[in-house]
Structure formats: C-alpha cells, structure tokens
Amino acid sequence: MIKRNRQHGSSKRSSRAVLVIEMAHERRLIYWAFGISLICHLVFFGAFLVAQKHKPRKFPRQSVINVSLVATPSQAAHSSPVSKKTAPASKAKISKKKETRKKTVKIAPKPEKKTPVVSTSGKPKVSLKKKTFKASKVKKSALKDIEKKVEKTSSERRTSALDRLKTKVEAQEVEKRSEPKATQAQPSSNRAGDGSGQGGRVGELIDIYRIEIAYQIQKNWAFPEQLAGGRRDLQTMLVFKIMPNGEIRDLFFTDRSGNTHFDESAFRAIMKANPVDPHPAAIIRPYVQMGLRFTPEGVK
Amino acid sequence: MRKLNITKILTVVCLVGFMAFLPAAGAEEYEYIDISNPFLRKIPTAIPRFKNMSENKKGEVLSVKLADSLSKTLAFTGYFKMLDRGAFLADPRNPDITAARINFRNWTVIGSELLLTGGVAADDDYIELELRMFDTFQEKMIIGKRYKGRESNLRQIIQRFCGEVMFHLTGTRGVFNSRVAFVNAEGGVKEIFISEFDGYNPRQFTTDNDLSLFPAWSSDAKWLAYTSYARGKPDLYIMNIKEKNGAVVTRKGILITPAWVPGKFELAATLSFSGDQEIYLLTGRGKIIKRLTTSRGIDVEPTWSPDGKKMAFVSKRSGTPQIYIKNVVSDRVRRLTFEGRYNTQPNWSPRGHSIVFSTMQLGRIDIYTIGVDGKDLRRLTEDQGDNEAPSWSPDGSLIVFSSNREGISKIYVMTAFGTDQRRLISLPGAQTSPKWSPNITNQ
Numbered sequence: 001m002i003k004r005n006r007q008h009g010s011s012k013r014s015s016r017a018v019l020v021i022e023m024a025h026e027r028r029l030i031y032w033a034f035g036i037s038l039i040c041h042l043v044f045f046g047a048f049l050v051a052q053k054h055k056p057r058k059f060p061r062q063s064v065i066n067v068s069l070v071a072t073p074s075q076a077a078h079s080s081p082v083s084k085k086t087a088p089a090s091k092a093k094i095s096k097k098k099e100t101r102k103k104t105v106k107i108a109p110k111p112e113k114k115t116p117v118v119s120t121s122g123k124p125k126v127s128l129k130k131k132t133f134k135a136s137k138v139k140k141s142a143l144k145d146i147e148k149k150v151e152k153t154s155s156e157r158r159t160s161a162l163d164r165l166k167t168k169v170e171a172q173e174v175e176k177r178s179e180p181k182a183t184q185a186q187p188s189s190n191r192a193g194d195g196s197g198q199g200g201r202v203g204e205l206i207d208i209y210r211i212e213i214a215y216q217i218q219k220n221w222a223f224p225e226q227l228a229g230g231r232r233d234l235q236t237m238l239v240f241k242i243m244p245n246g247e248i249r250d251l252f253f254t255d256r257s258g259n260t261h262f263d264e265s266a267f268r269a270i271m272k273a274n275p276v277d278p279h280p281a282a283i284i285r286p287y288v289q290m291g292l293r294f295t296p297e298g299v300k
Numbered sequence: 301m302r303k304l305n306i307t308k309i310l311t312v313v314c315l316v317g318f319m320a321f322l323p324a325a326g327a328e329e330y331e332y333i334d335i336s337n338p339f340l341r342k343i344p345t346a347i348p349r350f351k352n353m354s355e356n357k358k359g360e361v362l363s364v365k366l367a368d369s370l371s372k373t374l375a376f377t378g379y380f381k382m383l384d385r386g387a388f389l390a391d392p393r394n395p396d397i398t399a400a401r402i403n404f405r406n407w408t409v410i411g412s413e414l415l416l417t418g419g420v421a422a423d424d425d426y427i428e429l430e431l432r433m434f435d436t437f438q439e440k441m442i443i444g445k446r447y448k449g450r451e452s453n454l455r456q457i458i459q460r461f462c463g464e465v466m467f468h469l470t471g472t473r474g475v476f477n478s479r480v481a482f483v484n485a486e487g488g489v490k491e492i493f494i495s496e497f498d499g500y501n502p503r504q505f506t507t508d509n510d511l512s513l514f515p516a517w518s519s520d521a522k523w524l525a526y527t528s529y530a531r532g533k534p535d536l537y538i539m540n541i542k543e544k545n546g547a548v549v550t551r552k553g554i555l556i557t558p559a560w561v562p563g564k565f566e567l568a569a570t571l572s573f574s575g576d577q578e579i580y581l582l583t584g585r586g587k588i589i590k591r592l593t594t595s596r597g598i599d600v601e602p603t604w605s606p607d608g609k610k611m612a613f614v615s616k617r618s619g620t621p622q623i624y625i626k627n628v629v630s631d632r633v634r635r636l637t638f639e640g641r642y643n644t645q646p647n648w649s650p651r652g653h654s655i656v657f658s659t660m661q662l663g664r665i666d667i668y669t670i671g672v673d674g675k676d677l678r679r680l681t682e683d684q685g686d687n688e689a690p691s692w693s694p695d696g697s698l699i700v701f702s703s704n705r706e707g708i709s710k711i712y713v714m715t716a717f718g719t720d721q722r723r724l725i726s727l728p729g730a731q732t733s734p735k736w737s738p739n740i741t742n743q
Contacts, residue, residue: 029306214333222340222413224379225717226697227469230653239330268413268437291330
C-alpha cells in the first residue's frame, strides 16, 4: 500500500513538472495569440476608422445632388415625382382624401398623363370599335409618334439639363477654389481643388444619372397598399449595375422586407424599367452601380 | 492535444472576427436612393380571352365571356389594374395558355406583372375550364387549376379561382363567398334583401310588408338578426336564413341594432325596457344573458372585435354620441373617438386593428376609420353627399356603405383606404344599412 502510495506520489510530482512545463509553453502560446488578436483588432478598428473617414465625404455630396436636382427645372413634371411625398393615383380618388394629403398629391398625376396626351393630340377621335379593328395600324403609328417624341424630348431634356449642370458645377468649383485659398496654403489646396473638382463633376453627373434612373424605376413600381398588411416598416434594398447602354445587370437584394409581395414588387419595378436610359456621354465608366431602398412610407 | 485546441480556437476566433467584419465593410460601399411611393397602387394584370379548346360556337362565346367575368371579379377586389386587351401583343385569336408556349416578354413589355390565362372546352352538358396564373417576370406558373361544371356553375368556378388568386396574394380567400344584406325601401315598406358580394342577384329576404331594419349576420352566416315592426313595434327577429325560422324577441320598448358575437350563438342588442337604451347580451334564442352597459344616456350599435372579447358601441354618456370600447372580460370601458361631435355606426374590422364609423359634421355625414388604439384617424369619403352605415368585408379589404350622392340612398363599396368607390346594387327604390356577411363556407 505504502509503496504504491509513494509511487503514486512520485508520478504525481513528475506529472506536475510536466504540467508546469506545459503551462509555460501554453503561456507563451497565449501571449502569441494575444499578440495576433491585438494586431487583428488594431487592423479592424483602423479599417473601421478609415472607412468612417470616408463617410462624411459622401454625405454632403448626396445633399448636393438633391439641390442640383431641384435646380434642374428642365421640366417641372420631370423633377417633381422624385420628391418623397408625391402620391400617384387617379385624381378623383385623391381629391376625396384628407386635406393634408392634397398638397402633396396634386403634383404627381401630371407626368403620368403627359405622354398620352401628347401622343394622341391632333388626332381625330376614333370610335373604340375602329380602334380595335385596325389595332395593328394604329399601334404602329402611335408607336412611331411616341418614339419620335421620346427621342426628341429625352435627348433635348438631358442635354439641356447636363449643360446647365456643367455650368453650375463649374461655377461651384470656382467658388470652392476661391474659398480655401484665403485660409490654406496655396499649392496644396490648388492641387486638391483640381483633383476633387474633376472627380466631383463626374461623380455629381453620376449621382444625377442615378436619381433619374431611380425616377424611371419608381414610375414602374406597382404595389397595392393592402398587401403591406398594415405594416409600414417594410424595407427592401437592391443593388444593380447599369451598363453604358442602359441595360441593368447583376440585380440582387441586399436586404429583404420579409413580405415577398413587397420584395417582388420592387424587383419587378427594376425589371420593368430595364433597359433604362443609357449613360450620358460625360460618364465614361464600364458601369454605374446603384442601390435602391424601397419603403412603403407613402402607402397609407 | 491541448496546445492544438487552444491554437485552433484562437485561429477560429480570429477568423470569425474577420468574417464578421468583412460583410459589414462591404455593405458600406453602396449608397441607396430611397423610393417610398409606388406609382401605381394596384398590380398590373393581363387577362387575354380564353382559348377555345373545343372549337365550337359555345366555346367561342364562353372564351370571351369567361375572361370578362374573371377580369371583373378580380377587379372588384381593388388589388388589380386590368390592362386593356387592345394593348396586348400576343395573338388574340390563338392565345397561348401554358408556360411552355407563352412568350413572357410580350407581357412584361406592356407592364403586365401577372398574367391569367384560361382554356375552355364546352360540350352540350359540361364545360371544362383550365385556369392559370403566371408571374410574367419570373416566367413561372403560380396557380393552375382545372374545373368542370355545368353552365350554371361557371360563376362559382370563376369565383373559386379568384379565391385562389387572393389566397396567393393575401393569405385569405377574399370576399367571393360572401353576401351583402341591406334594407330596401320601396312603396312605404322596408324589407331586407340579400345579394351576392358584388351586388349580383339581390333577393328579398323578409316579406313582412312592414319595416325591417338593422340586419346582422351571425359569424357562421347561417343566422340573420334584424328589427321588424311586423307586430306593430320594433321587435328583434333572429332567423335562420335557410329555413326561415327562428325566434322573435319582444319586450317593452324597442329592440334594435343587433350584433352577433363572433364564433358564438349569442348576440348583443339595444333594449329599452328599463327606460334607458342599454346594450344586453342575448342567446341566439333571445334570452337575456346579461346587461353589458350601465351608464345613463343611450348606449346603442354594438360591434364586436374578431376575438369576441371587446365590444365597441355608441354612447351619449359624455353629452354627444361617441364611440366607446368595452372589454367584456375586464369590464373596462374607454372612449375611442374624441374628434367631432357626432360619431356613430361603428363596425369592427375582421382584421381587428381598426374600426370604421360615420361622423356628422356641418350637416354632412362621412365615413372614417380609426385604429383600435384611437390613433390613425382617416377620412374615407368627402364631398359626395351623405355616406353612412359602413360595414367591413370579411377579409377587411373593402367597405360597403350607403350614400345619397346620386339622389336617393344607394349601396356603394370602396377599398379600406377609401379608393375605388362604386355603386354595388342597382335596384329601384332606396337602399340603406348594408351589412357584409362573413365568408359562407358550406351553402
């Protein structure tokens, strides 16, 4: 018994020694691990801080977009529906709703009606029977008319809007350049001004292009309010690329609302708008990436 | 072993840390533009004429008639914008009705998000119908059904398919199995009529040749309670609709505005035998279970929450008629409406979250909805004569009401948002007090 005990004790001791060595080894390992994790953490937060630094640059640019859009009155009708509170629907129905809604609603129906009025004006009234009888003929001529008009108006609108923007951006640049000169060292500010000026101009054009596309997509968005199931917190986010010819590619969800009808309606809106207007000539990029956030805020 | 474990764990932790961080950094890249206003609040839908698969005259006639019927029935719900067939690019003479043959591009290009096709084969006795619904952008069939019936069943078949469509979209089968009861006034008498949900086939229910008012459906749609003057004073009649028998509750004073408790053979009604108009709970046989209101001033027009635990009603306890909600479990009462001086005719949505009622303001009566929590007051009718007696459809998406916008009072229907207001019933005489039934399951 005693012997066995002793043996036991010695084996304990030796195992303790092994343990000590092991622990020392482990400690070293733990230090290593700590070191690695510390570095990793530093990298994370460093990256995070860098990313944060970039952020504020983006936001003012966004607000700049909004301002320039409002100041693009090529067509009141064209710019107005982008504003958040427009609520399209038939006029008769809207007029019945609350006074508070009235204000916001009135602007919207105009653009919807504009094109058909233009395309059919000047034509004598044809009875419904005739219309359906010679459907193909009527369709062809109507399509031609519309095509002509669309080509004319959209290209005119775009070029004039772009021209105006260019002059405006240039004016802003001059202002920008003149401001920092007073406070900062001249050479560095000059260089920075030139660089960001060029980039900003194209960036701004892209932002305006994006908003125009967003409007085209919004016009194609159909969603009955009842399908929201009384929920107003629905939100679905999609990202896609627009090729120079206006083709939409690589469309995917970055966030879904959980309501499939809502998500699908957003998806369809983009698919229906495809192809959208091609890139303006000033944008020389392989594609323009764009994100849209759909919310049923306006859905009552 | 331990060494390995620790190092392994550490590396895994590090990796997970990295991975958790990476997508977040990725998400930062996109800037989003907000779109918060659907341009169209309906689903653009195309229903081309059906394919005549029997190639006879009957099939030819039915292929147009049934397509129109499907289009009309679905449009009634207010969810769909039916596209004009004149704009369709597909050949109307020989429509493709299966996914394999349909060129979906023809439909997406005209903006149609849903496509419903039908094939009809008719012989002398029976008619076979194939109905399908497609998502044009995903290019897939959502619903496909085949029906067989006689010509007299066609309306039912179309409605059943519409029920499937609505079930896909909303999770409920819509209103297609429901009816509307209303009071028709003609030649000095008021009788209760019942029509189908879309105003089709109105039939006279009461034949007392007197005044019958305030129809109320039981939640299984088998019983109708109403007030009738058939015995010289306003008594409460509780009638089985099919067998036309039941109970007559007669007491001193008036017995008006019945409302069935959901899921039970019990109803609340206003009785005035105590000298004051108070709401009582009665059995389906007309026995009083208990008194539900005890305040001074009239208490009328009860309406139940879908779970049967709460009851909204009109009370004059604060001087003007206002809507109150009583929790019949806890016996607590709270006032719901504070705006306006004359709020009456509440009707609790079968979805539970809101109550529709009518308000008199400056001599005009209009319909509003309010959340059960008293928030979110919305006006649904405006500048269109007087609009009264609103009642929810069983799926809570539509509201039926009476209005004198075209002169004498008629029955109209609108969506829960006040859009798509249209007349429901075209009968001579004046129609009032419509009540929408629950969906009828086995009749």
